[in-house]
Structures are given as C-alpha cells and as structure tokens.
C-alpha cells in the first residue's frame with residue numbers, strides 16, 4: 652500500500668527510472684508518467700532534437716513546467732529526467748509532493764546498460780566514461796539530498812531488480 656500521494660523516481664541516466672518506474676507502477680496499480688516522454692509528446696520532437704534546435708535552457712524550462720503540472724496529480728509513479736533535480740524549484744516540488752526514490756547506479760553499470768544508446772544528449776560524443784563520472788560528481792549528492800530512500804542497482808536485469816525495489820518500498824511505507 653502506498654500512503655504517499657506520489658512516488659517520484661530520481662537518479663542518473665540508465666539507473667532504471669523508466670524501466671523500473673513502469674514496473675513499479677504496474678505492481679502497485681498506479682499510473683506511470685515519464686517526464687521525458689511527456690515533454691517529447693507535448694512538443695512533438697525528441698529531447699535530442701530539442702537540445703540541438705532550441706538549446707538546453709528551453710528544455711530545462713519545459714522540464715520544470717511539466718514537473719509542476721504532473722506532480723499535482725495524486726497517486727502516480729513519475730520518472731524524472733536525470734537532470735531535473737539540479738533546479739532548486741524542482742527539488743522543492745519533489746520533496747513536498749510525494750515520496751522520492753533514488754535509483755543509484757555505478758558508472759561501470761551505466762556504461763554496460765547504455766552501450767548501444769544514441770538518444771541521450773548528455774552523454775553524446777566522446778569519452779562517455781568521463782562524462783558519466785563528471786555527472787556523478789555533480790549530481791549524486793543532490794539525488795541523495797532529495798531522496799527519502801535509495802535503491803542501489805546491481806549487475807542484474809529489471810526482473811531481478813523489481814522485487815528488491817518493491818521490498819524496499821514496502822518496508823518504507825510500513826514504517827510511514
């Protein structure tokens with residue numbers, strides 16, 4: 652049972668916010684919202700094209716507006732984009748409108764999971780490891796700051812991760 656109005660997922664790219672978020676929503680019988688997907692649908696273009704054509708600042712403004720709009724719903728599982736926590740206004744929304752679950756993942760595991768990915772502008776170009784390490788240095792402490800609980804990803808598939816995440820949430824909600 653979920654006594655929180657919403658469940659927000661934060662964490663680095665490739666941590667599983669989309670994949671595990673969808674499965675958690677199905678498990679708890681709640682609607683799932685992926686902020687990145689909603690922004691793409693609303694503006695009719697991929698995030699990669701948005702970065703290229705309109706710039707990151709435009710994307711960030713849309714990300715904040717969408718987070719504000721969707722987080723006012725009750726009883727949803729919402730996956731944020733990996734950079735959403737970097738804006739103070741977004742952190743305030745996340746911390747006041749639901750429970751925040753951080754999905755944590757090591758850079759080696761991110762590299763493994765995203766080895767075939769070409770859609771993520773923040774890690775496009777060369778030196779993917781260097782980019783992921785720099786993002787981890789800048790962001791991991793911020794995810795931890797907003798999180799009510801932290802799920803640590805391992806080298807396992809989503810089918811094995813899901814029951815561990817459910818157990819963590821159930822323990823948290825039993826205590827709440």
Ligand SMILES: Nc1ncnc2c1ncn2[C@@H]1O[C@H](COP(=O)(O)OP(=O)(O)OP(=O)(O)O)[C@@H](O)[C@H]1O
Nearest residue numbers: 663664665666667668669670733764807808809812
């Ligand atoms: N244990 C696991 N947990 C989550 N995802 C996994 C796991 N193992 C493999 N994957 C794979 O990792 C890939 C990245 O996951 P996903 O797209 O859910 O990350 P994300 O956190 O939503 O990233 P982004 O912030 O870039 O949207 C997917 O292809 C997913 O199937």
Ligand SMILES: O=C(O)C1=C[C@@H](O)[C@@H](O)[C@H](O)C1
Nearest residue numbers: 664687698732733734772773
């Ligand atoms: O790491 C980031 O800042 C981003 C992650 C994705 O989820 C998208 O929100 C976008 O590509 C930006």
Ligand SMILES: [Mg+2]
Nearest residue numbers: 668669687730
């Ligand atoms: Mg995602």
